[in-house]
Amino acid sequence: MTTDPDSPTVVYRAATNIEAAPIVAALEAEGIEATVTGTFTSGFQAEAPGDVQVVVRQSQAEKASELIAKWEAE
Template structure:
């Protein structure tokens, strides 16, 4: 029997940066999220893979709903502070 606290996949991304952004978005919304598989992403290993974002089974419906909204967010890059260019 799978408990409500069992980890389930909610999203995956090709890099740990993207997966961590997704997980941070969920955590900021009050959903515990964890990133797994970072060592096999991109060129960090000889057998590249995707990075997984997992949540508790009980949180899966809320996480999926939030991620639908996340996909629709448009960023106004003129309003984002990306720091000073390197010289």
């Protein structure tokens, strides 16, 4: 079984969208398409509170994880 390189992969979990947004912006600045899941939708929380996820394509997950680890170490 092969893994689809475009399948969504969680690379970061945050407590809030405010915490996740700078990670998404930094990844996009590095050319990695990233999105956030688990945020509010039409005034309602779409997922469990405190489980906001930054998601990238499987093919970019390793690079994204390395960049996030580097930023967290700074």
